[in-house]
Amino acid sequence: MTTELTIGQLAKDVGVNIETIRYYERRSLLDPTSRLPSGYRLYNSEAQRRLRFIKNAQALGFTLHEIEELLDLRVRSKARCGDVQRRAEAKLRHVEAKVRDLQALARALRSLLRDCRAGQPTDRCPILKALEDEMHGKRRTARKEVNGSGSGPSELLR
Incomplete structure (x- = not known):
């Protein structure tokens, strides 16, 4: 029962x-x-x-879409472990790329913090200045990516 x-x-x-x-x-x-x-x-x-x-x-x-594919493989009689392995390897590559991007962001933030002088007025704050500059840089980088010469999001804060 x-x-x-x-x-x-x-x-x-x-x-x-x-x-x-x-x-x-x-x-x-x-x-x-x-x-x-x-x-x-x-x-x-x-x-x-x-x-x-x-x-x-x-x-x-x-993702739920990827999980749906894994569940389909789980019940399909002709599916093999290699099919699952390929999906897991693709997920690992994606995660590793995210980690690299996060590490680049951490380096950029550390660099900004090193330049910061806490006693300065905000109009001379290097962090705020860098954020303003980065917005301009993002637009330029986005244009380069459209044209095929950009390096990707991790380059934005380097």
């Missing part, structure tokens, strides 16, 4: 909001196993596993 959970029980068990489960249902990522005559949704252990899968994949940075 399988134990079925209501939406509230499932949400509590997995640690999500009830509205999150409803949203996943609208996105066709999760379906109730059955409904009571009163309309209450019931979920079995497979729905519980699926919801945990979704939350764990999100914790690794996968």
